[in-house]
Amino acid sequence: MVVTSKKIDPRAKAVSGLPRPKTPAHVIQNDAEAIAVAATIAARIRPGAAQRDAERIWPVDELEAYSQSGLWSINVPRSYGGPEVSYATLAKVIEIVSAADPSIGQITQNHLGIVAAIRTVAAEDQKEILFREVLHGTRFGNAFSEFGSKRAADFETTFEDAGDHVVVTGRKFYSTGALLAHLVPIVAVDGEGRAWYAIADRNADGLTVIDDWSGFGQRTTLSGTVILDRVRVPKTHLIPGWKGYAEPSADGAIFQLIQVAVDTGIARAAIEDTVAFVQTKSRAWIDSGRDRASDDPYTIQAVGGLTVRLHAAQALQDLAGHAVDRAVDAPNADTVAAAQIATAEAKILSTEIAIEATNKLFELAGTRATLAEHNLDRHWRNARTHTLHDPVRWKYAIVGNHALNGVNPPFHAWS
Missing domain, CATH: 2.40.110.10 (Butyryl-CoA Dehydrogenase, subunit A, domain 2)
Structure with missing residues (x-):
């Protein structure tokens, strides 16, 4: 098979990596601490997110603080010194971080997915070496996909x-x-x-x-x-x-669950910014008879609808996380299929609310929201870009075929 290489922009530069951390990363003790630390990191990275997007500023210091916080080792097994939090908690962590800056939230995805894969398939001596690295603060990137292949699973490397x-x-x-x-x-x-x-x-x-x-x-x-x-x-x-992927495992569902959480975070941020803008900057429509845009009955109804659908997406995300936990604890055809189905359902709602909320923001906030100084279009751009991972039309097909015909989902890294 001939693969067409992507042409490199001549202005692009090769970049050297950063040194390993000099001090060990914090090790989180339990699920509650993971959520609390995620909120702290989100508060740190949120203020500069719009500028980093607008000017494409690398989040170097933010990433270092994030990986040193202990959140990058939360799925290392307890038997190797890790927290091994619930995957429902892990997804909530990614949602919280992604609501502050979804680019930073997405950077974590492949790292945590690789940690899960090491647990599933690595030899004992490899687990000892690699989990020690992760607990110290080492970050995994990825070099998975290839630009010109016919299918995502085709590799020439x-x-x-x-x-x-x-x-x-x-x-x-x-x-x-x-x-x-x-x-x-x-x-x-x-x-x-x-x-x-x-x-x-x-x-x-x-x-x-x-x-x-x-x-x-x-x-x-x-x-x-x-x-x-x-x-x-x-x-x-x-x-x-x-x-x-030779035997039932939760590895594919774990990669997918983290994608879900990034999109839920994007939706959450868009709704929060919609509410803040309508409350402080938008004008009431001339026919509403109201002095404040936040008292417009149609706006109230629309924000209510967005909030309900966000909460539904968060609930399915949580259910999917617990289904993944069961598949990790006892991997077999049934538990893994249940995790895949639950994650597919969560992926559908998280995608749809991310697109809807980031689009609805402008309708409800009004023309002022389109001004470049606010950079609110980043929410839609982020949602539209990230939700292109693993198309939702196929998630509907997976869920429908299982409900109608009892067919388990296909078993690979994208399901």
């Missing part, structure tokens, strides 16, 4: 066995978090076409990350092209990702 290490060659795009990661998990296939995670050092020889992400939303997710020119990866860091 390969590795060669070279004794105590492997050599990886290929090219990636949509590499969220790779620019400022410490380790970059690369999806590469072996001679049998099986996908592995080759977890390379961010500054390894031959590993180049290009700052060329040009999407109109999620502008500071630290993504870009990753070029892999015979990158050496020790076998201690070569994880058989394919095994996570």
Whole structure:
């Protein structure tokens, strides 16, 4: 199969990675602390979110504070010294952070997904090494997707066995978090076409990350092209990702659940900004007979509808998180399918309320809300960009086929 490479903008630059943290990250003790710390981090990153989006400023300090807070190790198993919070709590953490800055919320996604995959498929000695890294504050980025393949699961990146290490060659795009990661998990296939995670050092020889992400939303997710020119990866860091989909596991549902939480966070932020703008800046419509826009009966009704649908999305997200917990604790065809279905349902509502709320913001807030100084269009741009992951039309099909025909969802990393 011939894959068309993405052309790189000549103005884009290769970027070196950051050093590992000098001091160990905090280790969170329980679910309640995870939620409290997430609220603290959200309060820190929210004030500069609009400017970072407008000027595409990298969230370097914000990301460091976030990963050192302990929230990046919350799904490390207790047996390895981690908090192992509920996945319902993990999703709420991502929602809270994403409501403050969804680009930063999305950066966490692949890191936490890789932590889950390590738990599922890594050898014992690999878990000891990699979980120790995560608890110290090491950040995983990703180099999964390839730009020109016919399907998301088609990979041309390969590795060669070279004794105590492997050599990886290929090219990636949509590499969220790779620019400022410490380790970059690369999806590469072996001679049998099986996908592995080759977890390379961010500054390894031959590993180049290009700052060329040009999407109109999620502008500071630290993504870009990753070029892999015979990158050496020790076998201690070569994880058989394919095994996570050879037998029932919650790995795919976990990746999806985090996507859900990002979109729920975007919707939450849009509704909060709608309410604040209507209360303080919008004018009442001439025919309403009201002095304040917030007393307009149609606006009240619309905000009520948005709030109800947001709460419904949050409830389904919570149910999906608990279904994932059950699948992690006892993985089998039934528990995994239940987690997939619950997550698909949550994905549908989180997508729809994110799009609706970010669009409705302007209708309810009025023309003033479109002024560049407010940068409120970032909510819609972020929602429209992020909800393109894993199309909802297929989530409806999964839910409907299961309800109507008893067919379990397809089993892969996008389901």
